[in-house]
Amino acid sequence: MSMNVILAQTVVNGLMVGMIYVLMAIGFTMVFGIMRIVNFAHGEFYMVGAFLFAILYGSNEMQFAVSVFLAVGATALLGLVMEWVVFRRFRGNELNGMIASVGVALIIQNSALLMWGSSARTVPPVVSGVLSVGGIVFPWSRLVVIIGAIIAVVSLNLLVGRTRIGRAMRAVAQDAEIAQVQGIRVDVIFPAAFALGVSLAAFAGVLMAPVLSVSPFIGLAPTLKAFVIVVIGGLGSVPGAVVGGLLIGLIESFAGTFVSASLSEILQFLVVIAVVLLRPQGLLGRKEREA
Amino acid sequence: MKRSELIAVLAALVTCSGAAWAEDSVTIGVHASFSGAGAAFAEGMLAATEFAAEDVNKEGGLEVAGKRYKILFKQYDDRYRAADAVTAMDRLMIQDGIRFVVGPMGSAAAVATKDQTTSGKVITMTLAFTPRALGADAPFAYRPVITTGEFSDPQVAWLMKSTSAKQVVSLLPNDETGQQIGVANFNSYAKAGTKLQVEYFERERVDFVPILTRILMKADGLELGGNSPTTAGLILKQARELGYRGPVFVTGGDVSAEMLKVAGKDAAEGTYVHLPIDTGLPDTAAYVTRFKAKYGQNMNGFSPFFYAGLQMLFTAMKKAGTVDDTTVIAKTLDGLSDVPTTMGKAGWTGEQKYGIKHQIDLPFYVGQIKDGVVTKVATCDVNACK
Secondary structure, eight states: OOHHHHHHHHHHHHHHHHHHHHHHHHHHHHHHHHHOOOOTTHHHHHHHHHHHHIIIIIISOOOHHHHHHHHHHHHHHHHHHHHHHTGGGGTTOHHHHHHHHHHHHHHHHHHHHHHHOSSOBOOOOSSOSEEEETTEEEEHHHHHHHHHHHHHHHHHHHHHHHSHHHHHHHHHHHOHHHHHHTTOOHHHHHHHHHHHHHHHHHHHHHHHTTTSOBOTTTTHHHHHHHHHHHHHHOTTOHHHHHHHHHHHHHHHHHHHHHTOHHHHHHHHHHHHHHHHHHOTTOSSOOOOOOO | OOHHHHHHHHHHHHHHHHHHSOSOEEEEEEEEOOSSTTHHHHHHHHHHHHHHHHHHHHTTSEEETTEEEEEEEEEEEOTTOHHHHHHHHHIIIIISOOOEEEBOOSHHHHHHHHHHHHHTTOEEEOOOOSGGGSSTTOTTEEBOSOOHHHHHHHHHHHHHHHHOOOEEEEEEESSHHHHHHHHHHHHHHHHTTOEEEEEEEOTTOOOOHHHHHHHTSSOSEEEOTTSOHHHHHHHHHHHHHTTOOSOEEEOSSOOHHHHHHHHOHHHHTTOEEEEOOOTTSHHHHHHHHHHHHHHSSOOOTTHHHHHHHHHHHHHHHHHHTOSSOHHHHHHHHHTOOSEEEBTEEEEEEOHHHHSSSOEEEOOEEEEEEETTEEEEEEEEOSSOBO
């Protein structure tokens, strides 16, 4: 394998992983941006989405599109319930909301453990085989992940930028009180934004289920990654989550390929520390206005 | 019936039931990682304890010095973390007063809790592969499973002879377990004339493609022994996705069932695995069937070893005539040999290697996955595989 091929392979690997991180981080940062809640249960919605997809598509052999729709839809419903039961009490209350989210994460994880057991499940590949171009190998299963993630990010961008509810979400994110004065129903926007955020996590889980495996414990790692990414990109910034996700994916890929796996973890946190020290609001985040 | 007669009848009933069912009990603690990537191992350990308790209790309890003891068990989750392992062991020993433990499961947990269990004279049956889990400084620690230290040399020698691999790469978690196995594997491969390159990763990692892209460039063999079943399956699946077609060896632990589920039949085809049990033995086969019937899933291969370990512990209790004095029980346990267990006749070995004879002595096997089924291809002892 020539150096050029390895370099290209490394970039592709980094983009594949980075796109999943982007999906995770966008949902995470949206919930923070609008509700001011650091949702550490975010990864558990990823796990629930993946599990539901595994049951529908893997065990019950339902159609792929139907399985995706039902898995994401059911997770969004779970998100609505969680928002109504737990998170609505902590809107704008960052510290208590964060602590509550850790509790919700533990409840969801252990409920999954009770319902579905600890054993890992596999999901049959949606597509199999590899696409080989000039010595670079693209597993089709991972290409599907990239394509799916791009579709999700573009759709979200259109939803937030071009629709009435998207504009309302942006208004609430900027100032919930002013938005309410303008006639925006914030009591509808908050749960809608939360459900949308967890839907993105569930969709990431659905995409990754056939590539990796599904167990009640798969939610923690994506949550930590999402947190790292939004700190780099800027809490509440969707473009920041995209940049941060791709950056972390590429760092992981390059460090893992050319140096060592352990160094890739160190490098990620060095980047986080550098960002926090030099640009506390994140790469694309805005400074909080002081009262 | 007069009131006094009624009381007499009730008292007689209570006495009779007391005679038929012992009031006294012995509680076995199961100290393992029930959450996290190693949960399949923990469930195997718990199942062994549950079966052992069920079997003894079915016979009316464990008869020791003329008294019958009901076997109870209680599980503790160490979440695969050394700090949590210490806390769980404290709860087990201090809060619940337990003196017999199936566990600790991981090497980090075994090392972290060794001083506690030694000073508390708690008999442990560990799954930890680290050589530091056993030793003269841990007279109450036993290992009822066969580890890399026992099977690595003969197994690797046989595999290298069978496949002619010359440059093998290994991926292992960057913790006590992984590092100990890495060193043991490196030495075993060196003895077999093969160079082993060991790459470490953080245990939470699930995407191995970047590492595999680099390490598989020059390798003609991939060693996955020492990983949890899920992780071994993920690495195998991702290596095959990257187009790797060389031989894969899993020389540590029994990961076959879970690994097959995660990697899939096609990716796992031809993989050589360490096979701790021979399902050709009737008692072992019956145990496997019992596990599947009760839990509805394939058994982790370590499970019957713990059942065998408990059979030896119960034998020692009976011979020692006590369920309280762990020093006497341990001394009796040390002297046991040719004890009939579900895995065949078992004894203890390891004096030369660990400075104490607390390592179970049983044969082991090399298997190969063919069409989704593990087939025995060699039978081994600590000297050689044939």
